[in-house]
Structure formats: C-alpha cells, structure tokens
Amino acid sequence: xxxxxxxxxxxxxxxxxxxxxxxxxxxxxxxxxxxxxxxxxxxxxxxxxxxxxxxxxxxxxxxxxxxxxxxxxxxxxxxxxxxxxxxxxxxx
Amino acid sequence: xxxxxxxxxxxxxxxxxxxxxxxxxxxxxxxxxxxxxxxxxxxxxxxxxxxxxxxxxxxxxxxxxxxxxxxxxxxxxxxxxxxxxxxxxxxxxxxxxxxxxxxxxxxxxxxxxxxxxxxxxxxxxxxxxxxxxxxxxxxxxxxxxxxxxxxxxxxxxxxxxxxxxxxxxxxxxxxxx
Numbered sequence: 001x002x003x004x005x006x007x008x009x010x011x012x013x014x015x016x017x018x019x020x021x022x023x024x025x026x027x028x029x030x031x032x033x034x035x036x037x038x039x040x041x042x043x044x045x046x047x048x049x050x051x052x053x054x055x056x057x058x059x060x061x062x063x064x065x066x067x068x069x070x071x072x073x074x075x076x077x078x079x080x081x082x083x084x085x086x087x088x089x090x091x092x
Numbered sequence: 093x094x095x096x097x098x099x100x101x102x103x104x105x106x107x108x109x110x111x112x113x114x115x116x117x118x119x120x121x122x123x124x125x126x127x128x129x130x131x132x133x134x135x136x137x138x139x140x141x142x143x144x145x146x147x148x149x150x151x152x153x154x155x156x157x158x159x160x161x162x163x164x165x166x167x168x169x170x171x172x173x174x175x176x177x178x179x180x181x182x183x184x185x186x187x188x189x190x191x192x193x194x195x196x197x198x199x200x201x202x203x204x205x206x207x208x209x210x211x212x213x214x215x216x217x218x219x220x221x222x223x224x225x226x227x228x229x230x231x232x233x234x235x236x237x238x239x240x241x242x243x244x245x246x247x248x249x250x251x252x253x254x255x256x257x258x259x260x261x262x263x264x265x266x267x268x269x
Contacts, residue, residue, distance in 0.1 A: 015246045015247070015249075015250045016250075017250050017251065017253075017254045019201070019254055019257075019258060020197070024250065024253060024254045024257050025250075026242070026246065026249060026250045026253060028239055028242045028243050028246055029239055030239075031232075031237055031239075031242055033250075033253045033257075035257050
C-alpha cells in the first residue's frame, strides 16, 4: 500500500528527452523505454525537487480538476507504476 | 483535401522510400519484382516474407523516377502504401500545412539523430536512418544489452528511441488485430 506521506524523487539513472511537449525516457539500468503520457510528464516535471505523494496529488487535482476518487483510483496506481518501474524512487 | 495536395505531401516527404522510416518494403505474394530491386527474405513473428531493401534507388529528391521507359515495373506496394500521416490527411484529421510541418520536423529529427550516430559510429555513416538505428540495436545486443553500454551511449540510444517513437506515432500504420 502506497503511503501518501512518502517522499519521491527522480531516478537519476533515467535519461529524458523532450519532443514537442512529450517526454520520452530510457532507463540506463534495465534498458526500458517509456513514452510518458501528459500525467506522467506533469509528475516528472513536478519532481524537479523531491515531493510527497500528497503534494503531487494536490497539485494534480488542482491542475486537472480531479476528484478524490480519481486521485485514489487512477493517479495513485499510476504513481505506483512509476515507482515499480523505478522511474521515481522513494526516499527512505 | 484534394489529390493534388495529397501528391504534394508525398513529393515533399519521401520518408517512406528513402530509408528514414523503413528498412524494407513488402513484396506482395506472387508478385515478380525486377532484379534491380535488392530483395531478401525476412522473418517476422516466425513467418517469412519477401521484401526489397530501402532506400529505393529510384527515388530522387523525394520524387519517384521509375516512370521512365528504361525503368522496371513499379512494385505494387509503392502504389498501395499510405502512411499514417497521409491517411489522416485524407480523413481530414490533419491539414496540408500541419502535414508539411510534421514532415519538416521529422526530417530535422532524423538528421539530428543521424549526426549523433555518425559522430560516434562513423562506420554507420553510409546507412539510412532506419538502418543506422537497426545497427545501433545490434551493437547493443552484441554488448549483451549491458547497462554499461547504455550508460556510455545513452544519449544516442535515447535519441534513436525518440525518433522511433515519433515515427510510430505519426507515420506507421497500426496493424489491424
């Protein structure tokens, strides 16, 4: 279960390329490539400095006018995927 | 959309024939193709298919020159193929000017990617964009897909992937399931 007070930061082993507002990433570690959707793009940009998941959700909710349900059922699993893929890392 | 501007898009592009987007073009089953086209058999999903290699020697400045009397018969795929961009233009989902802008942007991206690869791997200089990317993938495979290789050549790999992403998004027609 993902804790909302968990602090996240960008994995520096992820290489990033921006092309016409779209973010493309490559993991040096496992060689996987990712084409980020706008939400992933937004999260990545927000994490220029480390932030808690709570902070991310508030900002996403304000920007995209998301309900609590949407944050819980759509955004949180997406953040979890970014963590699972080691695009974002959890601060101990 | 009209046929004249549709042709205009193609003759300002040429990316499907010049090896930027594709390594090869399909030969239709039972089609006999002139020996001037370098053909090969490739395996896709365990199925063999005949193809001819790109870039096409009959392309000159984005224009097909196969219509002169000495030239061989044009392969069927050449008349049949429509990239995603052209399909979108025909369906009025993209304007003429947007199409041209996209083509220009793609050429810039491909040039940038070519330059990056050529600077690091001069032995790939003569290859088309698509074949350069394939050769780069082979190099990665030979290096056993090691993180060290990705770290050393990360910028080139990412640039090539970005180009592939772009190519698929705007030009490659999705296969019907």
